[in-house]
């Protein structure tokens with residue numbers, strides 16, 4: 001049996017392991033916290049730091065393959081493991097480009113992939129010379145996630161809230177909508193695309209509020225999005241699952257926002273809504289089986305279950321019964337031991353032929369299901 005390791009034990013690792021039990025594979029997982037959402041679902045748990053060379057290298061030695069659930073892993077250790085014959089999904093060279101937003105933007109530019117214009121900045125001082133470029137979005141080079149590390153700089157009076165570390169300043173896009181494409185790349189370079197997803201954001205938290213699949217876009221925008229997404233993964237030269245986040249601007253241009261080299265929040269609906277889920281597909285890639293079918297069975301919406309403001313501690317879920325009364329609603333609680341304001345604690349997928357019904361139920365769930373804490 002193949003031995004496959006996962007770096008990171010959050011919800012992505014958890015859903016990946018749920019899909020693994022269908023296949024002959026021995027699973028390994030490394031995470032700092034033995035109580036993490038994925039820890040009890042793998043065959044072999046290792047407590048370790050995914051950012052530390054020795055921890056990653058020792059974990060990976062002797063495995064057939066490794067995948068990641070977060071970009072912030074020690075890529076030098078992965079490179080050494082790759083040179084010793086361990087297959088890494090995504091390849092460390094691709095990971096190194098994506099992990100740093102400066103390198104990632106430069107990569108799009110070098111490969112003539114449409115993306116918003118940008119400047120590289122080293123500190124807040126550099127922003128002062130770029131007032132002609134405002135309004136713009138300042139993004140930290142490394143270490144940002146879930147909207148942390150992204151700052152809108154509308155006018156020169158916002159410059160003080162910029163980042164004092166290497167970052168990019170991107171031209172503000174007049175966004176019509178944000179969509180995401182999950183792209184599948186097999187070991188032999190075969191590709192498949194999932195239907196794109198519409199992402200609808202909550203501006204207060206900068207966290208995704210809900211998403212609808214398939215996205216409501218014209219055929220022309222779909223073709224552009226597909227062509228661009230395939231160009232991104234071809235240029236990255238790596239097998240694996242990739243999520244390409246795209247902006248459709250008010251003129252119908254399609255621009256890449258960013259790419260994740262892994263299973264992604266924008267693909268969670270594929271568990272129920274598509275024939276082969278993004279998690280099933282990653283096992284097929286890593287175990288070198290034929291790819292599955294990416295087509296959707298029914299349109300779907302996803303609502304994130306987010307920790308309530310002012311609540312930190314052991315989570316209490318309210319409204320689950322009400323949500324489960326909704327036809328074709330599927331609840332995924334991630335099993336995090338602590339809830340925090342804005343933390344992703346789970347998601348609900350709703351299936352329906354009717355788009356209006358999906359939006360209606362998504363809003364109902366957002367209002368019904370809450371995560372508070374004891375005390």
Ligand SMILES: Nc1ncnc2c1ncn2[C@@H]1O[C@H](COP(=O)(O)OP(=O)(O)OP(=O)(O)O)[C@@H](O)[C@H]1O
Pocket residue numbers: 116137139144145146147148149150170171172173174175178201206207208245257258
């Ligand atoms: N150039 C831009 N113009 C307009 N809006 C932008 C731009 N860049 C980012 N945004 C807005 O900020 C959001 C977060 O940006 P981005 O996806 O780069 O950050 P992130 O920290 O990786 O977030 P996440 O982890 O949630 O994907 C985008 O989804 C979009 O709504």
Ligand SMILES: [Mg+2]
Pocket residue numbers: 245257258
């Ligand atoms: Mg993003």
